[in-house]
Amino acid sequence: MKKRHIRKEVKSVRLQMTSMIDVVFLLLTFFVMTLKIIEPEGDFGIKMPLLPAQASITPQIDEKTEPIRIRLISDAQGNLANIKMGDALLGPETQSLRARVIEIVGLSTTNNRPHDLEAELDCDSQLHYQYTIDAITAISGYRSEGRIIPLIEKVRFADR
């Protein structure tokens, strides 16, 4: 008798859910429509002050501030043909560029601080931008066990 009574009560409490579902679907469609998937974008900071005209007259090139000159040579299609660092040709692989940078910098980077050396990129005009970013990536650091180990943070483009 008691059980039957309970069942009767449950049946009597019937929620009117139509309007709620209407609103919920409306919200759902709104959020589906406004969803904009953005890939995470990172960036490389580059500081390039315009050199004053007098600077070229009195070159005060210090041994310490002399930048590492890296030349990116492109073929006619805009692909990377060769990398030149100083006088040495390194081939078209940015990995070997990174290896050279580690050679120069690696021993003196302590406590994960970027080296205060400066790198100057001299790129062929028709080189695809992707290769330039590849080279900047190779110069500025590498990933090791999920962490980023910085190498040279000051990168600038050569004046042409």
Added chain:
Amino acid sequence: MDMTSMIDIVFLLISFFMIAVNFSNAEQNAFIRLPKSELAVPPKVPPDEALSLQVTENGLVLFNNQEYEIDDLERPLSFERRLYDLRGIDPKTVVVLIRGDGRCETGKIQRILKECQEQNFETFNLKAIATSGDGRD
């Protein structure tokens, strides 16, 4: 009709889309395929003052929702510089975000940098897509 489970799922969907949606109105042109880089880390703090220049594959510059040839950039950039001057902001502290297409020629990017430098903008951020792998996928 038992709708409990359906409503559960619908609420789940709503909360997913609510979290996934972002209303940031950062200028991002979908046609530009940014270069990939394993070291590109999204900035922790967005810059206070930033200009966004987007460069398409053939070297057209999108700036403030308008297209410019690189040689025509001087006018809009000097206009921006005057605005910053009026607000008492040093253009040297303004970050110029460059979203260049990976297939664009580096020489064009350098010409754009030069145009910016002539207007005293000297801090640049080159945008790239973050990859976890080795540069290219």
